[in-house]
Structures are given as structure tokens and as C-alpha cells.
Amino acid sequence: MQDIKYYDSSDFPAYLPKLNALYDDLFSHGKGFRSKLIKKISKHLELPDKNILLLAQTIEFVHNASLLHDDLIDRSELRRNKPAAWHKYTPEYAVLAGDYLLARVMVNLSKHGNLKLIQYTAEMISDLLEGEWIQDSLVSDWNVPLDQLDKVHNLKTASLFKWCLRAPFIIKEDYRSELHDLLAKMGSILGVLFQRSDDLLDFNVRNYEKKAVMGDLKSGYLNSFGAYINQGLTNKQKDTFRKSETLEQVYTAITEAKFNECVESFDEMNVELIELYSHYIKQLGELLNDKESGVASDLEKLPKLLYWREN
Amino acid sequence: MRIKILSELVTLSKNDPKFRSMLVGTFSKSKLALPVAQPVGSDDSQSITFRVVDKSTIKSPHFFKIIFKLFSLNWLLLSLSSVLMFYFFSNDPVLPLNSSVVGSFVASLVLIHCFVFSLNDYYDYINGADRLGANARVKPIQKGWIKADTVARISFIMLFLAGYTASLLVQVNPVIFTVLSIAGVALGFLYSFKKGLKSLGLGEFVVFVCYGPLLACVISFSFKQELDLNYVLAGLFFGAAAAFNLGLKQLQNIMYDDKSSNKTLMVRLGFDKAKYILSLQLISLVFFYFYTGYLLYVEAKFLGVTAGSFLLFNLFLIKKIKAIQSPLSSEIKRLRILGNLIPLVGSTLLISSLYLNS
Numbered sequence: 164m165q166d167i168k169y170y171d172s173s174d175f176p177a178y179l180p181k182l183n184a185l186y187d188d189l190f191s192h193g194k195g196f197r198s199k200l201i202k203k204i205s206k207h208l209e210l211p212d213k214n215i216l217l218l219a220q221t222i223e224f225v226h227n228a229s230l231l232h233d234d235l236i237d238r239s240e241l242r243r244n245k246p247a248a249w250h251k252y253t254p255e256y257a258v259l260a261g262d263y264l265l266a267r268v269m270v271n272l273s274k275h276g277n278l279k280l281i282q283y284t285a286e287m288i289s290d291l292l293e294g295e296w297i298q299d300s301l302v303s304d305w306n307v308p309l310d311q312l313d314k315v316h317n318l319k320t321a322s323l324f325k326w327c328l329r330a331p332f333i334i335k336e337d338y339r340s341e342l343h344d345l346l347a348k349m350g351s352i353l354g355v356l357f358q359r360s361d362d363l364l365d366f367n368v369r370n371y372e373k374k375a376v377m378g379d380l381k382s383g384y385l386n387s388f389g390a391y392i393n394q395g396l397t398n399k400q401k402d403t404f405r406k407s408e409t410l411e412q413v414y415t416a417i418t419e420a421k422f423n424e425c426v427e428s429f430d431e432m433n434v435e436l437i438e439l440y441s442h443y444i445k446q447l448g449e450l451l452n453d454k455e456s457g458v459a460s461d462l463e464k465l466p467k468l469l470y471w472r473e474n
Numbered sequence: 475m476r477i478k479i480l481s482e483l484v485t486l487s488k489n490d491p492k493f494r495s496m497l498v499g500t501f502s503k504s505k506l507a508l509p510v511a512q513p514v515g516s517d518d519s520q521s522i523t524f525r526v527v528d529k530s531t532i533k534s535p536h537f538f539k540i541i542f543k544l545f546s547l548n549w550l551l552l553s554l555s556s557v558l559m560f561y562f563f564s565n566d567p568v569l570p571l572n573s574s575v576v577g578s579f580v581a582s583l584v585l586i587h588c589f590v591f592s593l594n595d596y597y598d599y600i601n602g603a604d605r606l607g608a609n610a611r612v613k614p615i616q617k618g619w620i621k622a623d624t625v626a627r628i629s630f631i632m633l634f635l636a637g638y639t640a641s642l643l644v645q646v647n648p649v650i651f652t653v654l655s656i657a658g659v660a661l662g663f664l665y666s667f668k669k670g671l672k673s674l675g676l677g678e679f680v681v682f683v684c685y686g687p688l689l690a691c692v693i694s695f696s697f698k699q700e701l702d703l704n705y706v707l708a709g710l711f712f713g714a715a716a717a718f719n720l721g722l723k724q725l726q727n728i729m730y731d732d733k734s735s736n737k738t739l740m741v742r743l744g745f746d747k748a749k750y751i752l753s754l755q756l757i758s759l760v761f762f763y764f765y766t767g768y769l770l771y772v773e774a775k776f777l778g779v780t781a782g783s784f785l786l787f788n789l790f791l792i793k794k795i796k797a798i799q800s801p802l803s804s805e806i807k808r809l810r811i812l813g814n815l816i817p818l819v820g821s822t823l824l825i826s827s828l829y830l831n832s
Contacts, residue, residue: 297729300800311802314729344519435525439510442483442523 169198169220174267185248185260189227192243197222197327200465204331207457214334217275221284222327224264229291231261236299237382241375280333287326294319303383305405309390313355316387321354328353328462342450345443349462352440356470359433362386367410368426369472381408392417392425437466481531483510485523496524497600499621504529506618509602522602532618544614544625546591548814552685552719553583555821556712557693560705562825563770564697571697578642579696583689585636590662592629596622597670633659643692646699654692658684673731675739677724678717686713708769711762715817718755722813725752725798726806749795756788756795763820772827780823787819 168190175183198219205215233239234247235257241247249257265288272281298315301307328346332338363369366388367376379386385393385405393401396417403416414422441463448459467473484507486493495501497509507524534540541547557580565571599615599622614620637655644651664671665680672680690709694702724731724740725748732741740748763784767777791812798805 297800297802301802304800304804306804306808307802308804311804314802341520344521348519348523439483439523439525442485446485 169216169223174271175263181252181256182260182263185252185256188245188251189231189242189248189260190223192245193223193227195223197226197323200324200327201331203461204328204458207455207461208331208335209454210331210335214275217271218330218334221268221272221330222323224268225284225288225291225326226323228261228264229295231257231264233295236295239378275334277334277336279338280330283329283333284326287322290318290322294322298384301384305385305393305401307385307390308394309387312385312387312390316355316358317351320358321351324353324357325350339450342447345447345450349440349443349447352436352443353465353469356433356436356440356466359387359429360470360472362388363426363429364472366413366422371472376410377408377413380405388425388429391429392422395425433470437470440466482526483523484526485521487521489520493522497522498623498626500623506532506621508616508618527618529618534619540614540619544592544595544620544628545588546595549591549719550584550587551814552712552716552817553587553689554580555817556685556689556709557583559821559824560690560693560697560708562828574642575646575696578639579692582636582640582643583692585632585639586658586662589629589632589636590665592625592632593662594665596625596629599625643696647695650695650701651692654688654695658688658692661688672724672738673736675737675742678720678739681720682713682717684713685716686710689713704769708766711759711766711820712817714755714759714762715820718752718759718816719810719813721748721752721755722806722810725749725801726810729801745801749798753792753795756792759816759820760785760788763824766820767824767827770824770828772824772831776827776830780827784820784823787816791816 168187170186170190175186177183201218201222202215205218210218230242231248234242235249235254239247240250245251247257248260252260268284268288269281272284294315294317298319301312301315325347328350329343332342332346360369362379364374365376365379365386368388370376380389389404393404396404400416404413407413407416417425444459444463447462448456451458484496486496492501496507499506501507505526506529507526510523510525561571561576595613595615599613615622615625640651640655644655661680661684665677671677686709687706689712690705690707691701693709694700694705698705721740724738725745727738728740728745728748730736731738743751760781764777764781767781791809794805794809794812798809
């Protein structure tokens with residue numbers, strides 16, 4: 164965990180101490196994965212520091228705004244092992260704080276002046292919110308298939324990853340369509356892999372950080388791994404499965420052997436995606452010049468980190 | 475644990491000379507190139523990535539399953555239900571129908587159906603539409619069960635066979651059958667070719683015409699060797715049922731169609747209005763049912779009973795539509811299965827009414 168405070172005293176009104184305190188809480192601990200990704204790519208593109216800061220700030224603001232809203236929508240009381248903002252302050256403040264971050268993003272990008280970046284960021288936020296909306300509409304839908312959930316994740320999760328890959332090139336004013344097309348596909352895969360890994364974690368698979376499990380099922384939401392297990396079950400098994408609150412109950416519903424079999428085949432499916440991603444990395448290498456080639460080698464390591472959770 | 479994948483990935487630009495052969499499957503006799511699925515709204519990519527696999531690694535299901543999916547035989551219920559109903563209505567023990575003509579008609583109808591649906595799948599595949607959407611990766615071509623090139627050939631063989639089996643019908647009235655056949659084939663092409671009429675919001679209208687008055691005209695000429703207006707009007711019920719089923723399919727695809735600028739009727743209406751229109755369509759089907767029964771001279775008391783049953787079935791479907799909260803809801807798929815049964819249910823109830831009437 165690290166400090167992901169990509170802002171200073173001029174970013175938020177000093178006369179709203181509660182807002183500042185809320186942000187201090189929110190940004191004081193986070194993996195900062197997305198901003199780190201931005202920095203890695205930007206380093207190879209030799210972007211000026213102020214541009215790197217702008218991009219890092221933008222992605223962390225957008226991501227954390229979505230977390231503020233998410234926690235309230237899901238009524239999650241904890242975020243990063245601390246009370247969630249809506250719970251510690253009020254739901255109204257959490258909503259407004261999230262909105263304020265998104266507004267600051269637009270202010271800061273407008274000051275920078277790259278219209279394509281502003282437009283793309285607005286589209287990204289729009290996709291994110293659309294994904295959130297649709298995901299919320301699928302709560303208690305116990306038969307939603309995996310490929311439908313992938314569409315949600317492509318909007319909600321993958322849109323940020325796509326932005327992390329594309330924004331540094333946009334701010335550098337490299338607008339090549341074949342490059343951005345490729346980066347978008349790679350970002351989609353990273354987003355899906357990240358989400359699927361997170362969903363496996365909810366079933367205690369590769370849960371190295373010992374996070375709380377079974378949260379999705381208990382909230383009435385069938386995540387991607389849940390949907391994957393669900394598709395092969397009888398109606399009676401589905402009924403028992405969806406009512407499970409612990410892993411032991413999941414094993415009772417579908418047997419531990421079946422559960423492990425599902426993990427294996429789910430991994431196999433995702434290895435195909437990782438292979439596709441590697442294929443795109445090779446193509447990316449052909450589109451970058453010598454100075455930029457480090458981008459491809461850094462991005463190559465991401466599936467290992469995001470899906471297999473290996474450092 | 476790491477799994478070794480035994481396939482090769484190849485990305486080709488759409489301008490690449492090898493692209494077409496890879497897409498339709500003529501590049502190799504022993505291998506297949508399966509386009510990888512695209513995320514939502516990415517169908518305007520200038521390149522496609524193929525996963526090249528050995529044909530022997532594809533696990534094809536039973537032949538009948540391939541045929542069922544390739545020709546969308548579930549939709550055949552729509553056309554055969556109306557044929558069944560008209561057959562019961564028209565077949566008089568004193569003056570039976572000409573069995574050769576009827577047989578020829580049914581055979582050519584089935585073959586035309588197979589032609590239209592396989593060609594539609596082929597074009598969806600070529601245009602990339604089948605790599606998006608709620609039904610992405612469920613069709614035989616996408617799964618590698620059959621090559622695109624083979625599907626194109628099969629569809630035109632179906633058309634040829636349909637023409638051949640319809641030759642007996644054409645002899646009954648060459649001008650009329652030729653005109654009706656051309657109209658049907660033309661509408662089928664216009665519906666499917668490139669983005670087609672469906673992307674202009676006219677899909678439901680085309681389907682209504684084809685499965686309704688057009689089909690009823692052909693049935694009338696086949697069974698009675700003349701145009702019976704009662705048939706055409708009675709056929710409206712089946713046209714409306716077909717339009718409803720298409721509407722359901724488009725509701726399921728509303729998100730993908732919207733993002734790929736495919737302006738179907740449901741996209742133009744929006745999710746909530748689309749649900750409302752579908753519910754209205756179900757109500758209108760009850761009126762169409764009543765009207766059809768009237769045209770078939772079914773007595774009011776028998777018609778009332780069966781119409782009541784049909785109404786209950788439709789109210790059940792309306793309740794299901796109202797419960798759908800998301801364009802990605804799994805309930806839409808279930809509703810589509812039930813929707814496919816509407817013409818069969820309606821037809822069976824009408825036949826029951828005719829039986830009670832006699």
C-alpha cells in the first residue's frame with residue numbers, strides 16, 4: 164500500500180476541511196496500480212513530469228471517485244481495511260466527493276488543453292458509469308452468463324486500463340489509429356483478467372492478501388467466476404450455491420472437487436486470453452520506436468501480476 | 475499451473491490479400507481460423523486476430539445439432555405453425571388438398587427458410603456482427619463446426635433446391651409464384667445483405683410481411699390455387715408473432731446494436747419503450763388471434779375459450795417482460811424461448827377451435 168495523493172492544496176477548497184479530510188483518508192492508502200502503470204509507460208515515452216503527474220492524478224481521481232460511489236451503492240462498510248467514506252462521513256458527502264473528483268479531472272485536463280485527451284477521458288468516465296449502472300441492474304440475476312458479465316467488465320474495469328495504456332500516447336500527440344486500436348484491445352484483456360482474478364479472490368483462490376471472501380455472493384451478485392460455476396449446475400445446485408455464505412457451503416453445494424475443476428478450467432480459459440495478449444504485445448513492439456520499446460516489455464509482465472498475482 | 479495452448483494467433487489487416495481466405499476458411503484444408511471475439515463496440519477495427527487451430531481439435535457436436543443451429547430451426551416453428559393451421563382449415567375430406575402441391579410447398583418453404591437463415595449467419599460472420607452481441611460465439615461458423623465458405627455454398631444449394639421443389643407450385647400459377655418467390659428472396663436479401671433493413675429499424679416490418687401476408691398468399695395459392703383474402707388476413711397473426719420474436723431478439727442485442735450504430739427498432743425506441751411496445755404487441759396478438767378465428771369461421775363460444783387461454787399465456791409473457799430490469803438480463807433469453815412458442819401455441823389453439831367447431 165502507498166500514498167497515492169497526486170494532488171496539492173490548490174486542488175481542493177481549503178475552506179471545506181471535511182472534504183479534504185475525506186480525500187486524505189481515501190488517498191492515503193492504495194496500491195496505486197493504475198498510476199504506476201501510467202508512470203511506467205510515460206517514462207519510456209519521455210513525457211514531461213507535469214504531464215505524468217496530470218495523467219496519474221486523473222486516473223487515481225477517476226478510480227477513487229468510482230470507489231466512493233461503489234461503496235455507497237453496495238453499502239460496503241470497509242474500504243482498504245478502513246471505514247468507507249459514506250460510512251465514516253455521510254452518504255451525501257461520499258456522493259459529492261466522488262462528483263467533485265470527476266469535476267476536478269475535467270478542470271485539470273481543460274487547463275492542459277489536449278482536446279482529444281479530454282474527449283477520451285470523458286468517454287472513459289461515461290463507459291465506467293454505464294458499466295456500474297448495468298452491473299447494478301444485474302444484482303439478483305442468478306442466471307447471467309459469463310459473456311454478458313464480460314461486457315459489463317469491459318465497460319467498468321477495462322475502460323480504466325485502456326485509458327492507462329492510451330492516454331500517455333494521446334498526451335504525446337501520437338494518434339495513430341492502429342496503435343490505439345491495439346492498445347484498446349490490450350486494455351480490454353487486462354481489464355477482464357484483473358476482474359476475473361478479483362472475482363476468483365472472492366472465492367479465496369490465490370487470496371494471498373487474505374482479504375474477506377464471499378462478499379459478492381452475499382450481496383446478491385454473481386461475479387464472473389460465480390457465473391462460470393453456475394452455468395454447469397442443476398437448478399437445485401444453483402439454488403444452494405447462490406445461498407452460500409461461506410466456502411464450506413459452496414463445497415457442499417457443488418463439491419470441492421467440482422469447485423477445483425472449475426478453477427482449473429477457468430484458468431485455462433484465461434490462459435487463452437493471456438496468450439492473445441502476448442500476441443498483441445509482439446504487434447505493439449512493431450509499432451514502437453527504439454526509445455519506446457520498453458513499453459512493450461513492461462506491459463508484457465502485467466498478466467502475471469494481474470491474473471496470477473505474482474510479483 | 476500453466477496450460478499449453480495448441481493454437482496459433484494471426485492478425486491480418488482487412489486489406490491483406492490473405493484476409494478473405496482466412497475468414498471464409500479456404501486458406502487450408504486441415505486448419506480453421508476462428509476470429510477472436512471483440513469487446514463491445516469494436517467492430518470497426520481495421521484488423522482481425524484469428525486463432526488458427528487444427529480441425530481435428532474442434533469438438534463438433536452431433537450433426538443434427540449443427541443443422542438445428544445453422545438453419546435456426548426454432549424459427550421454423552413460425553412458418554410451419556401457420557401452414558399447419560391453414561392445412562387443418564383447408565383440408566376437406568370431400569375435396570382433399572392436392573398432396574403433391576402441399577408437399578412441394580412445405581418442402582420449398584423449409585428450404586427457403588434454411589437458405590435465408592444460413593445466408594444471414596454467413597453475412598453476420600463476414601461483417602463481424604456475430605462477434606459481438608448476446609449471441610456471440612454460439613453460431614456454428616464461430617464455433618468452428620463449419621466453415622463460412624461451406625455455409626455460403628449450402629445456403630445457395632438450399633435456394634436451388636427450394637426453386638426446384640417449388641417448380642410444381644409454379645406450374646399451378648407461374649406468374650404469381652414467380653412474383654411471390656422473387657419478393658420473398660428479395661426481402662430476405664434486403665434484410666441480411668450488409669447491415670440490411672434491420673439496421674434501419676425496418677426489420678420487424680420485413681419479418682411481419684414475410685411471415686404474415688406473403689406466406690399466407692403462397693399458402694392460399696398452394697392449397698386453393700387462388701388468392702383467398704381470408705388467408706391473407708388470417709396470416710397477419712403469424713406475421714405479428716414473428717415481428718414480436720424479432721423484437722425480443724433485438725431487445726437482447728440492444729446494447730451491442732447501439733454501440734455498433736446498428737439502429738434497429740429497439741435501439742431507436744430505447745430499453746423501456748421497447749419493453750412497452752413488446753407488451754403491446756402481445757396484447758395485439760390476442761386481437762389478431764380473435765380476428766383469425768373469426769376469419770376461419772370458428773364459433774364464438776369455442777373461440778372465446780381458446781382465446782382466453784391464449785390471453786393467459788400472453789399475460790404471463792407480459793409479466794416476464796415487465797420484470798426485466800437490465801438489457802443483459804438472463805430473463806430475456808428465457809423469454810425468447812417462450813416467444814418462439816407463441817405461433818405454435820396460437821396455431822394449436824386455433825386448430826383445437828376448428829376441431830371443436832367441426
